[in-house]
Amino acid sequence: MTELTVANSLAHRCIVYWRKMGCTESTLQRILGEHYDKIEEPNFRFPAMIVSDAFTQMAEALNDPLLGIKTGLYQIHSSVGELGNLVNTAKDIRQMLKVCVRFLDLLTQVCDYSYVENQYGAEFKMTGREGVPLSPYHVDACISSFIRFITLACPSPSYIMYLQKNPSAFEQQQYKSLLNSDIYFNHGFDGFYVPNAVLDTPISVLPEKYFWEEVKNVQSIYDKTPGTRGIRALVLSKIRHANLYDQVSLEKISDQLMLNPRTLQNKLKEENTSFRALLEESRLEVVAKMVKEGSDMSSIAKQAGYNDTAAFQRAFKRWKDMSFHDFYQMQNETETSDSVAV
Numbered sequence: 001m002t003e004l005t006v007a008n009s010l011a012h013r014c015i016v017y018w019r020k021m022g023c024t025e026s027t028l029q030r031i032l033g034e035h036y037d038k039i040e041e042p043n044f045r046f047p048a049m050i051v052s053d054a055f056t057q058m059a060e061a062l063n064d065p066l067l068g069i070k071t072g073l074y075q076i077h078s079s080v081g082e083l084g085n086l087v088n089t090a091k092d093i094r095q096m097l098k099v100c101v102r103f104l105d106l107l108t109q110v111c112d113y114s115y116v117e118n119q120y121g122a123e124f125k126m127t128g129r130e131g132v133p134l135s136p137y138h139v140d141a142c143i144s145s146f147i148r149f150i151t152l153a154c155p156s157p158s159y160i161m162y163l164q165k166n167p168s169a170f171e172q173q174q175y176k177s178l179l180n181s182d183i184y185f186n187h188g189f190d191g192f193y194v195p196n197a198v199l200d201t202p203i204s205v206l207p208e209k210y211f212w213e214e215v216k217n218v219q220s221i222y223d224k225t226p227g228t229r230g231i232r233a234l235v236l237s238k239i240r241h242a243n244l245y246d247q248v249s250l251e252k253i254s255d256q257l258m259l260n261p262r263t264l265q266n267k268l269k270e271e272n273t274s275f276r277a278l279l280e281e282s283r284l285e286v287v288a289k290m291v292k293e294g295s296d297m298s299s300i301a302k303q304a305g306y307n308d309t310a311a312f313q314r315a316f317k318r319w320k321d322m323s324f325h326d327f328y329q330m331q332n333e334t335e336t337s338d339s340v341a342v
Helices: 009-020 025-038 048-061 067-074 081-089 093-107 136-153 169-179 208-223 231-245 250-256 261-270 275-292 297-303 309-320 324-341
Strands: 111-117 121-128 160-162 182-184 190-195
Touching: 009 025, 009 048, 009 067, 025 048, 048 067, 048 136, 067 136, 067 169, 081 093, 081 208, 093 111, 093 121, 093 136, 093 208, 093 231, 093 250, 111 231, 121 136, 136 169, 136 190, 169 182, 231 250, 231 261, 231 275, 250 261, 261 275, 275 297, 275 309, 275 324, 297 309, 309 324
Parallel strands: 160 182
Antiparallel strands: 111 121, 121 190, 160 190
């Protein structure tokens, strides 16, 4: 049997399942195009957009609107190689979810994933990158894979699933039946919420040192995988999302990435940047966006992480080497001239 790498095992598992569902080789060849001949190559990595688009085409070919959910539920932990080994050594569901998000972060080419905890539980979100269309069936598969991981450890978990799509009432009932969950459709984002009672569910009885040994082993494999995301882009993505929850700190971002803060700093240094520089870059993005929207200074300062406008203005001066007032005026003048030009 062909040995699959971490990078392509999930895509291959999708294809195995689609064959079980009745997909013919001619249909696979039509959908995968030039990539069809590389299905059995252990080191070939399917481009993410090909996989995402394949979900849509396959759902249409098999006339199955729930193909994404069914495919995701098929991705049980024994099917995903090294990632499965890592999941099996996690001490609880909380650690397992962080593992899954961490390595999807590295491999993804079309999505951003976020996992943020509060005093009540954890929220997971899956969002397509700007300008990149994402198949709703691909979203279904990803989220239901996480749900499958959770239900393997906790047979009757309490969680809530959110989907942006708004299918027919009949299909909504099928979703709920397959996932045994409360699902909110036509929502503002795709993801799910898990309470602390579920997050604390034990998985492994092994000493935690075995888990961290697996983290090290899998990380070394991913480091050698072509096309994985650089740490700079990954950290910036995490900061952008964490801004919404006022949870930005080196320690919290390091925890999400399952890295020691010092290790994260060193990795960023290798890419000629720092956590502070990325934090300031993210805050500048927020400021520029809110200025264009006409927000007042107090609101902008708060969104950038400052409760005191004077402290915000000092920080802004350090970031841009110009006053916030001058920047605000310059941005508005640019907007005005653009409007006149149109």
